[in-house]
Amino acid sequence: MIPLKPIADLPTHEVVNMPPLIGDQDLWAGDVALREAVAREGAGPAAGRLAEFGRLMGSDAVFEKAEQANRHAPELRAFDRHGRRINQVAYHPAYHDLMEIAVAGGAPNHAWIHGGPGAHAANMAVVYLFSQAESGVLCPMAMTYSVMPVLRNNPGGPNGVADEWIPRLLSAEYDSRDIPAAEKSGALVGMFMTEKQGGSDVRANSTTAEPAGAQTGEGAAYRLSGHKFFCSAPMCDAFLTLAYTKGGLSCFLMPRWTPDGERNNLFIQRLKDKLGNRSNASSEMELQDSWAVMVGPEGRGVRTIMDMVTGNRLYCAANSAALMRQALVQALHHTGHRTAFQKKLIHQPLMRNVLADLALEAEAALALALRVARSCDEAGNGAEAAALFRIGTALAKYWNCKRAPVHTAEALECLGGPGYIEESMMPRLYREAPLNSIWEGAGNVICLDVLRALHRQPAAVPALMAELETARGADGRLDAALDGLKAELADRDNLEFRARRLTERMALLWQAALLVQHAPGPVADAFCASRLGDRWTGSFGTLPPETDFDSILDRALPNGERAA
Numbered sequence: 155m156i157p158l159k160p161i162a163d164l165p166t167h168e169v170v171n172m173p174p175l176i177g178d179q180d181l182w183a184g185d186v187a188l189r190e191a192v193a194r195e196g197a198g199p200a201a202g203r204l205a206e207f208g209r210l211m212g213s214d215a216v217f218e219k220a221e222q223a224n225r226h227a228p229e230l231r232a233f234d235r236h237g238r239r240i241n242q243v244a245y246h247p248a249y250h251d252l253m254e255i256a257v258a259g260g261a262p263n264h265a266w267i268h269g270g271p272g273a274h275a276a277n278m279a280v281v282y283l284f285s286q287a288e289s290g291v292l293c294p295m296a297m298t299y300s301v302m303p304v305l306r307n308n309p310g311g312p313n314g315v316a317d318e319w320i321p322r323l324l325s326a327e328y329d330s331r332d333i334p335a336a337e338k339s340g341a342l343v344g345m346f347m348t349e350k351q352g353g354s355d356v357r358a359n360s361t362t363a364e365p366a367g368a369q370t371g372e373g374a375a376y377r378l379s380g381h382k383f384f385c386s387a388p389m390c391d392a393f394l395t396l397a398y399t400k401g402g403l404s405c406f407l408m409p410r411w412t413p414d415g416e417r418n419n420l421f422i423q424r425l426k427d428k429l430g431n432r433s434n435a436s437s438e439m440e441l442q443d444s445w446a447v448m449v450g451p452e453g454r455g456v457r458t459i460m461d462m463v464t465g466n467r468l469y470c471a472a473n474s475a476a477l478m479r480q481a482l483v484q485a486l487h488h489t490g491h492r493t494a495f496q497k498k499l500i501h502q503p504l505m506r507n508v509l510a511d512l513a514l515e516a517e518a519a520l521a522l523a524l525r526v527a528r529s530c531d532e533a534g535n536g537a538e539a540a541a542l543f544r545i546g547t548a549l550a551k552y553w554n555c556k557r558a559p560v561h562t563a564e565a566l567e568c569l570g571g572p573g574y575i576e577e578s579m580m581p582r583l584y585r586e587a588p589l590n591s592i593w594e595g596a597g598n599v600i601c602l603d604v605l606r607a608l609h610r611q612p613a614a615v616p617a618l619m620a621e622l623e624t625a626r627g628a629d630g631r632l633d634a635a636l637d638g639l640k641a642e643l644a645d646r647d648n649l650e651f652r653a654r655r656l657t658e659r660m661a662l663l664w665q666a667a668l669l670v671q672h673a674p675g676p677v678a679d680a681f682c683a684s685r686l687g688d689r690w691t692g693s694f695g696t697l698p699p700e701t702d703f704d705s706i707l708d709r710a711l712p713n714g715e716r717a718a
C-alpha cells in the first residue's frame with residue numbers, strides 16, 4: 155500500500171496530539187509473551203513459520219482487508235437470475251483473500267499436517283496471530299481443524315468418508331469455487347447442530363434421517379429432513395450435522411454436492427444480522443431429503459460430534475486471547491501518543507494501572523490457551539493426560555471467553571471517544587468478544603460440562619491438581635488459594651449452583667500457576683496480588699500501588715519501546 159501522507163495543517167486548525175496511524179505491526183517479534191509461550195509449550199520448531207506469519211498478519215494491508223471484509227458483509231444469493239435455486243453466499247473479495255491467507259498459514263490444519271510434539275500449540279499460535287486482525291474467517295477454519303479427530307476416529311470402513319475427505323482438508327490451498335469437492339484443490343467443513351427448539355440441548359433436535367438405500371448404519375447414505383437455525387460458513391464443502399434415525403440421534407457428513415454431481419438440498423433461508431463476526435455468514439437452513447453419510451455409530455451422534463466441539467472450544471480460547479492482545483496493543487499505541495493534562499496518557503498513574511492490568515489479563519489468557527493446546531498434543535499419553543485436555547479445554551474456553559468482552563471494553567475506553575468509532579477497529583474487537591462465550595457451549599453449559607468431567611473422569615481432578623501443584627512454593631497467595639480450591643472441590647453440596655465459581659477458580663489458579671512459574675516476577679506478583687487477593691472485583695485498573703508497572707508495560711509494548 156502507498157503510505158498516506160496526511161495534511162496536518164488544516165485551514166481552521168492544526169491536527170496535533172493525535173496518534174500516528176499504527177501501521178505495520180510484527181505480531182510475532184513484538185509479542186515476547188507469545189514467543190516464550192510457543193517455546194515453552196513445545197511449538198518451538200514452528201517458530202520460523204510463526205515469525206513469517208506474524209509479520210504478514212500484522213501488516214497494514216491485512217488489517218485493511220479485515221476492515222473491508224467486515225464492512226461489506228456477505229449477501230445471500232439463494233437463486234440465480236433465472237430463478238434457479240443455487241444456495242450461495244457472495245462475499246467481498248477481501249474475505250476470499252483472508253481465507254486464502256488463513257488456509258495457507260495452516261489455521262485449519264497446521265497440527266494435522268506437521269504433527270508431532272507441540273503441533274496443536276503451534277496451530278493455536280497461528281489462530282492467535284490471525285485473529286488479531288480478523289476473526290470471522292476463522293469460523294470455517296476452526297470447524298475444519300476440529301472435524302479431523304471425528305474423521306480419524308470414525309473412518310467409516312473401506313473407502314469411507316475419512317479416506318475421501320481427509321486429504322482435501324490437509325490442503326494448503328483455499329478453493330472458493332462452488333463445485334463438487336472432488337474437483338477442488340482444497341476443502342472446508344462446517345457444523346450444523348443448533349435447531350430452534352434445542353441449541354445447548356441438542357437431544358431436542360427434530361431433524362430426521364431415512365436410509366437412502368438398503369444399507370444402514372455407519373458409512374451408509376441417508377436423506378435428512380428438518381431445519382438448522384445457526385449454520386455458519388454455509389459455503390463450506392461439507393457439514394457435520396445431527397439427525398434422528400430409528401436408532402437415535404446420529405452424526406452425518408452432508409456435502410454441498412451429492413456424489414451424483416448434483417447440488418445437495420441445502421436451502422439457505424436467510425443470513426443472520428449479527429452483533430459482530432460480520433465477515434462470516436451465519437445462515438438458517440432447511441434440509442429436504444438432503445443427502446448425507448452416517449459418521450460413527452448409529453445413535454451415538456452426540457458422542458461422535460463432541461470431538462469436533464472440543465477442538466472448536468480450544469479455538470475459542472485462543473481467539474479470545476488474541477482479541478485481548480490486539481485490544482491491548484491498540485490501547486498502548488494510543489495512550490503512548492496522546493497527551494492529557496500535560497502528560498502522555500501512558501504516563502498518568504491511573505492509566506498505567508489500567509494498561510498494566512489489561513496486559514496481565516492478555517498474557518494470562520495466552521498462557522492458558524497454549525498450555526491447554528499442549529495438553530491436546532499430549533492427550534494420547536494416558537488417562538491423566540486425556541483428562542487434563544478434556545477439563546482444560548472447558549476451563550480455558552470458559553474463562554478466556556468470559557474475560558475478553560470486559561477486557562476489550564476497557565481497552566476501547568483507553569482511546570476515549572475515538573475508541574468508540576469504527577475506524578479505530580476497537581468496536582469490531584469488542585463486538586466479536588461475546589461470541590466466543592456463546593457458541594460451542596455458552597458459559598453455563600461449559601461449567602456444567604466441567605462438572606460432568608469431575609463426575610465421569612476420575613483422573614480429571616488429580617491431573618489438574620498435579621499440574622497446579624507444580625507451582626506450589628513460589629507464591630504464598632497461590633499456595634493458600636490452592637488449599638482453598640481443594641476444599642471447594644471436596645465439598646460435593648450444591649455443585650450446580652457453584653459450577654461457575656468452581657470453574658472460574660480452577661481456570662484462574664491455572665493462569666496464576668503458569669505465570670508464577672514462567673513469567674517475570676513483576677507480572678506473576680501483580681497477577682497474584684490482584685486476582686488472588688480479597689479486593690478483586692474483576693474490573694481493570696485496581697492493581698496495588700507497589701506494582702512494578704514499568705516492567706509489566708515494557709514487556710507488553712510491541713516494539714521494544716519503553717513505557718517509563
Ligand SMILES: Cc1cc2nc3c(=O)[nH]c(=O)nc-3n(C[C@H](O)[C@H](O)[C@H](O)COP(=O)(O)OP(=O)(O)OC[C@H]3O[C@@H](n4cnc5c(N)ncnc54)[C@H](O)[C@@H]3O)c2cc1C
Nearest residue numbers: 345346347348353354384385386436593594596597598599
Ligand atoms: C454468530 C453465531 C454463529 C453460530 N454458528 C453456529 C453453527 O455454525 N453451527 C451450530 O450448530 N450452531 C451455531 N451457533 C449456535 C450456538 O452454538 C448456540 O447459540 C449455542 O450453543 C447456544 O444455544 P441456544 O442459542 O439454543 O441457547 P440455549 O441452549 O437456549 O441457552 C440459552 C442460555 O441458557 C443457558 N443454559 C442452557 N442450559 C442450561 C442449564 N442446564 N443450566 C443453566 N443454564 C443453561 C446457556 O448457557 C445460555 O446462556 C451460532 C451462534 C451464533 C451466535
